[in-house]
């Protein structure tokens with residue numbers, strides 16, 4: 708029976724299958740398998756989870772349960788920069804929704820929160836314990852405090868520059 712792998716790269720699927728085949732006990736190694744899959748595909752979309760379920764003889768619901776349980780697995784395509792805008796109460800009353808809107812608009816994010824250039828994911832988060840410097844924005848591990856909507860372009864520019872420098 709043909710597995711539903713529409714849109715997934717065949718060479719990467721083959722590589723994943725070869726990796727899975729190296730394990731006698733696939734169930735015991737499911738975390739390693741999922742890590743490997745995420746490393747080569749960049750994320751774990753539902754069709755890939757189904758593929759892994761079939762090759763490991765595990766229920767797809769089990770695979771999905773693992774993927775959604777651990778924060779290091781992503782079902783959505785991720786950009787290089789994870790932008791978290793705090794919408795916790797303290798930040799919200801200081802205007803963090805406006806900041807969120809500015810990021811979404813400036814980066815033209817899709818419904819999954821991925822920017823048009825594929826570099827950024829924009830998400831909302833709840834209090835990160837830095838209310839005193841709110842509104843707070845976190846980009847990967849860097850925290851920005853007292854952020855205003857007009858700072859958003861500069862934050863984006865800084866990280867785009869960082870990505871460019873890493874490429875060159």
Ligand code: FES
Pocket residue numbers: 793794795796797798799833834835836837838839841843
């Ligand atoms: S509410 Fe945003 S850091 Fe606490």
